[in-house]
Amino acid sequence: MNLSEQLARLGSVKEHEPLAFHTTYKIGGKADFFIEVASLENLKKLIQLLNENDIDWLVLGNGSNVLIDDCAYHGVVISLKGAFDAFHFEEGILSAQAGCSMIKLSFEAMNHSLSGLEFASGIPGSLGGGIYMNAGAYRSDLSEILIDVTILRNGKVETLPKADLNFTYRHSLFQKHKDWIILSARFGLQPKEKTEIKALMDSRKQRRLSTQPVSRPSAGSVFRNPHGMNAWQVVDNLGYRGKAIGQARVSEVHSNFIVNEGNASARDVDRLIRMIQKDAWEKLGIRLITEVERINWHAETDTLFIA
Numbered sequence: 001m002n003l004s005e006q007l008a009r010l011g012s013v014k015e016h017e018p019l020a021f022h023t024t025y026k027i028g029g030k031a032d033f034f035i036e037v038a039s040l041e042n043l044k045k046l047i048q049l050l051n052e053n054d055i056d057w058l059v060l061g062n063g064s065n066v067l068i069d070d071c072a073y074h075g076v077v078i079s080l081k082g083a084f085d086a087f088h089f090e091e092g093i094l095s096a097q098a099g100c101s102m103i104k105l106s107f108e109a110m111n112h113s114l115s116g117l118e119f120a121s122g123i124p125g126s127l128g129g130g131i132y133m134n135a136g137a138y139r140s141d142l143s144e145i146l147i148d149v150t151i152l153r154n155g156k157v158e159t160l161p162k163a164d165l166n167f168t169y170r171h172s173l174f175q176k177h178k179d180w181i182i183l184s185a186r187f188g189l190q191p192k193e194k195t196e197i198k199a200l201m202d203s204r205k206q207r208r209l210s211t212q213p214v215s216r217p218s219a220g221s222v223f224r225n226p227h228g229m230n231a232w233q234v235v236d237n238l239g240y241r242g243k244a245i246g247q248a249r250v251s252e253v254h255s256n257f258i259v260n261e262g263n264a265s266a267r268d269v270d271r272l273i274r275m276i277q278k279d280a281w282e283k284l285g286i287r288l289i290t291e292v293e294r295i296n297w298h299a300e301t302d303t304l305f306i307a
């Protein structure tokens, strides 16, 4: 049996799948294989198969924090969408699988009159990607409400408490262990009036709509905020608001966003990122570290500050 046939037994498979179809930047070359795996048992078999045959793989969530190179990815991209999107609430605890949308979970929590996830109601990622990034907004992040995370590593399912996962601002231990797959997590939420939760979520939605370039493909904030500063102010001070390389442009609306104006390549976005990083360092002595993660990146980036 060839690889394609073996994969087809484990989930829904596409060959030569443009990853641009699976990223919010609408950027990314073709993956040799893209699989929506059908169950946990199949996920275990899949990883075993790929590792035994020395085939590269990666897990993609909603593709909302990645810059994937335009060249082909010679490996298997694994999606947990579909088979890993169950969740339930019990006595103030939300248990949710990694493929769940964070936006959906925040609205479900509101419907259960449970507070804690309001900040996530505008973050367009999966829960797995959110935990990996320790996604957050408005001075809150997932780690604040997290209890534990269940993962697949070395073929075994294990549950790790929050304290073991080294969460800080937009950082988790998962960023150093790309072969650990986040399966699910539990969160402690607080009872609150639904109307209060809704009011907060509505006001934040208005704020996002007025301060972010929501109609253009992007991956949200490009740079992490340097200590005590806003990255967008650094980009502004350097005069980059509105500047473009090819079809990648620093948004006029929010200068920590780079938007794809239609047909931007990953290299356009990357060149713009690196120009800003270089100027920030040389002119202001500030290290701008990317929040967006480069994937399938083989060429030298010759700089700079990648977390």
Ligand SMILES: Cc1cc2nc3c(=O)[nH]c(=O)nc-3n(C[C@H](O)[C@H](O)[C@H](O)COP(=O)(O)OP(=O)(O)OC[C@H]3O[C@@H](n4cnc5c(N)ncnc54)[C@H](O)[C@@H]3O)c2cc1C
Residues within 6 Å of the ligand: 024, 058, 059, 060, 061, 062, 063, 064, 065, 066, 080, 098, 122, 123, 124, 125, 126, 127, 128, 129, 130, 131, 132, 133, 134, 135, 136, 137, 174, 180, 181, 182, 183, 212, 214, 218, 219, 220, 221, 293
């Ligand atoms: C318009 C817009 C607004 C945004 N606003 C915010 C914001 O306010 N705050 C914020 O923090 N972020 C924001 N983001 C960025 C992004 O939505 C978050 O970082 C989100 O957490 C990424 O989740 P994802 O599922 O899209 O991850 P992906 O981009 O698919 O993946 C990111 C990384 O996580 C890994 N990963 C994904 N799933 C798993 C898993 N199950 N197990 C192990 N590793 C996994 C991937 O391999 C990759 O390395 C925004 C993005 C956009 C486009």
